[in-house]
Amino acid sequence: MSYFINVILPIPITKEFTYQVNKDEAAFLQKGMRVAVQFGKTKVYAALVSSVHNNPPEVYEAKEIEHILDEAPIVTAHQLQLWQWMADYYMCAVGEVMRAALPSAFLLESETIVKRNNLDDADEADLKDDEFLVFEALQHQSLLRINEIIAIVGKKSVLPLIKRLIDKGIVTVEEEIYEQYKPKLIRYVKIHPNYKEEIALRNLIDEMSRAPKQREVLLRLFSLQAKSTKPVTVKELTKVANTTTSVIKSLIDKEVLEEYHLQKDRVEYSGEPNTSIKQLNSYQQQAFDEIKSHFENDKVTLLHGVTSSGKTEIYVRLIKEVIEAGRQVLYLLPEIALTTQLITRLQSYFGDQLSVYHSKYSVNERVEVWNNVKEDKNKARVIIGARSAIFLPFVNLGLVVIDEEHESSYKQYDPAPRYHSRDTAIVLANQHKAKVLLGSATPSVETYHNSVQNKFGLVSLTRRHGNVLMPDINLIDIKEKYRKKQMTGHFSDTLLGAIEEVLKEGEQVMLFQNRRGYSPVVECTTCGHSPQCPNCDVSLTYHNFKNQLRCHYCGHHIAMLLQCMACGSADLSTKGFGTEQIEKELLALFPDHSIGRMDQDTTRGKHGYEKIIDKFEQHQIDILIGTQMLAKGLDFRNVSLVGVMNADNLLNFPDFRAHERSFQLLQQVSGRSGRTQKRGKVWIQTYNPYHQILQQVTTYDYEGMYKDQIEERRQYKYPPFYRLIKITGRHKDYNKTILATNWVFTALKNSFGDQVLGPEFPPIPRIRNQYNRNILLKIPQGQSLQKTKAVVKKIETTFSSIKDFSGVRLIINVDFY
Ligand code: ADP
Ligand code: ZN
Ligand code: ZN
Numbered sequence: 001m002s003y004f005i006n007v008i009l010p011i012p013i014t015k016e017f018t019y020q021v022n023k024d025e026a027a028f029l030q031k032g033m034r035v036a037v038q039f040g041k042t043k044v045y046a047a048l049v050s051s052v053h054n055n056p057p058e059v060y061e062a063k064e065i066e067h068i069l070d071e072a073p074i075v076t077a078h079q080l081q082l083w084q085w086m087a088d089y090y091m092c093a094v095g096e097v098m099r100a101a102l103p104s105a106f107l108l109e110s111e112t113i114v115k116r117n118n119l120d121d122a123d124e125a126d127l128k129d130d131e132f133l134v135f136e137a138l139q140h141q142s143l144l145r146i147n148e149i150i151a152i153v154g155k156k157s158v159l160p161l162i163k164r165l166i167d168k169g170i171v172t173v174e175e176e177i178y179e180q181y182k183p184k185l186i187r188y189v190k191i192h193p194n195y196k197e198e199i200a201l202r203n204l205i206d207e208m209s210r211a212p213k214q215r216e217v218l219l220r221l222f223s224l225q226a227k228s229t230k231p232v233t234v235k236e237l238t239k240v241a242n243t244t245t246s247v248i249k250s251l252i253d254k255e256v257l258e259e260y261h262l263q264k265d266r267v268e269y270s271g272e273p274n275t276s277i278k279q280l281n282s283y284q285q286q287a288f289d290e291i292k293s294h295f296e297n298d299k300v301t302l303l304h305g306v307t308s309s310g311k312t313e314i315y316v317r318l319i320k321e322v323i324e325a326g327r328q329v330l331y332l333l334p335e336i337a338l339t340t341q342l343i344t345r346l347q348s349y350f351g352d353q354l355s356v357y358h359s360k361y362s363v364n365e366r367v368e369v370w371n372n373v374k375e376d377k378n379k380a381r382v383i384i385g386a387r388s389a390i391f392l393p394f395v396n397l398g399l400v401v402i403d404e405e406h407e408s409s410y411k412q413y414d415p416a417p418r419y420h421s422r423d424t425a426i427v428l429a430n431q432h433k434a435k436v437l438l439g440s441a442t443p444s445v446e447t448y449h450n451s452v453q454n455k456f457g458l459v460s461l462t463r464r465h466g467n468v469l470m471p472d473i474n475l476i477d478i479k480e481k482y483r484k485k486q487m488t489g490h491f492s493d494t495l496l497g498a499i500e501e502v503l504k505e506g507e508q509v510m511l512f513q514n515r516r517g518y519s520p521v522v523e524c525t526t527c528g529h530s531p532q533c534p535n536c537d538v539s540l541t542y543h544n545f546k547n548q549l550r551c552h553y554c555g556h557h558i559a560m561l562l563q564c565m566a567c568g569s570a571d572l573s574t575k576g577f578g579t580e581q582i583e584k585e586l587l588a589l590f591p592d593h594s595i596g597r598m599d600q601d602t603t604r605g606k607h608g609y610e611k612i613i614d615k616f617e618q619h620q621i622d623i624l625i626g627t628q629m630l631a632k633g634l635d636f637r638n639v640s641l642v643g644v645m646n647a648d649n650l651l652n653f654p655d656f657r658a659h660e661r662s663f664q665l666l667q668q669v670s671g672r673s674g675r676t677q678k679r680g681k682v683w684i685q686t687y688n689p690y691h692q693i694l695q696q697v698t699t700y701d702y703e704g705m706y707k708d709q710i711e712e713r714r715q716y717k718y719p720p721f722y723r724l725i726k727i728t729g730r731h732k733d734y735n736k737t738i739l740a741t742n743w744v745f746t747a748l749k750n751s752f753g754d755q756v757l758g759p760e761f762p763p764i765p766r767i768r769n770q771y772n773r774n775i776l777l778k779i780p781q782g783q784s785l786q787k788t789k790a791v792v793k794k795i796e797t798t799f800s801s802i803k804d805f806s807g808v809r810l811i812i813n814v815d816f817y
Pocket of ligand 1: 278279280281284305306307308309310311312313465635
């Protein structure tokens, strides 16, 4: 009798591979354990066992496995089922799902780079001979490739050895290591409590007439503190009093001033929950009860609650009940980087029962969370994570909360699996018979449709907590303003006036400038030429700070030109405007205020976001200008004005969801304003103040927006009435791309007729020297999805066997929107 196993390899092959094992191994191995196998001539992988059986493969001779890597399965049967569902639904290989799902420490393979850990506490005596060899080699160099390790220990099968070294904490595998975020402590000063009484203070000032420098500092601080309650940093005081830190230090030593430090600890958490869960207000309580009754009927439920209505407080209540019943909770967020505020808040409720799972965390941290979830540890009762957290090995899932369900970042575009995390999470919850709550102030049209159709439960919250009014949103007609010459740069007099007023009150301003397709482009005023990226079909964007021209698609950059590349004229002008230019204008308009910018350029560093958010929160920034990042659920107490520099380019984006997305984005940025007592203001500058969507934004008419949009979708055959599959042909040769996509188009047309659209180049046909050409397949309700996909798969298979098209990639994206 021979024994075999089928394994999943973390590569894009559609079939499982069969390897031979001996009788003992067959008895030991279980589904979900890893084995080291050789694949192809030279490659080694950690593959995952999917079945143990006695059937030899028909078309090839099964190789033997190299080693067994695990003592117990690292992946559950539920997970394998979910992977298979994803592979079928999103039309990719299970191996691709595996690669996305497993923390990279589990994905040992020949390309892996092994890195030295902090070796101080390694116990040499504890090491086996081959382990010691690697340990010693790592004293001399910090990185080793698996191939080098093979040479060092003189045998091929080193994966088990590396696994042992990882388990012993001697090595980690190469990856961007996430450093824990340690915010800088910021030094503030205030007048020492000794001089709290006005008389004492006056005496002091008199006494100090012999020390004019110190006196000046004191007077300045006094006037700063009188103006607002905003804490004063040493840095700021040094500047306004035109003095040095040593003068301030001497005042601190004399106990005239007192220094203190503020910091917000964001990532790390130690200790007990320190906040008791808030009492729900009556509207929230009602929403909570309604959610529970939908849950009793096992319905996925949508909580449609306006910004700042306290959706989070309701989630917290539900989570508490579920963890008290001993079950696990998954809390999905669109982007972790932007939600450190929320994490801090949840940690204060759930203490160390909460774990964060995030691709930026180190390998070890991720493996730890993985194992805690699999072992159903108390530490991992509530998991908060971005889209990939659906891959965790839940064993006892009771509730999935999907916050900001409308966010497009729940969809993974590249690489495969091109999955939607919200939709997959619903499948995951079904496996576990867990409840699902979707939350948003601006639900996606398809989710709202599901609620209207009674497929999902619908619960609404229409008031902000504490009777705070929704911000007052108004439009500014900038065409009119330009005509009347009431514009300064890109600011209308109305917006400028509003900013001045808010700053006078000591409050903060957020300005929103969507940069997409609206960046400053350099244009020759003589011949009209604009410099283009050599790799992509786009104009280069001017970056003032580095005086460079950059491509936003591939990163190509050159120094700013002195003369036109085409005609040599030195007369170059910049057209369009981005966040950087707004910042520059603001600096000139408000020289006495600090201005911050939040966009892809300023948040690039590892903790870029946190730093800016911290600064804004601590009121070291008065005006924050940013791209759509600003829209994402941030909660600042002191912002009373939001300005949108230009709403039009959002609306004109060529996509069937452009109007829906514009509504969501504008409503979300508006929601950052006036989250406490005072009613917030929002000013939106536009050339089209009568645009239907903008009217709906100002009146908070979500229903109206939904009705218009769903009607359009029905009329033009878009989701949720039709399902969409996008098929993209990609190659570096223009003609080959055209021929290949024409072939695919014809093949699809033969099966699906008018349901196939295209082929068509996207607005930017070439990116990183690769041409893309798209075909769209629209699948009506009632047509079998499974059969349709089978036909597409078959066409794909035939396509890949055609010699003329070799090298052309076909990218299939199901529900691509
Ligand atoms: P949303 O998630 O709907 O935007 P949040 O849950 O962030 O709203 O609530 C907005 C603010 O109101 C938060 O600062 C929150 O602490 C506060 N808040 C909401 N509900 C309550 C409540 N029942 N009691 C006290 N504070 C509340
Ligand atoms: Zn020119
Ligand atoms: Zn480029």
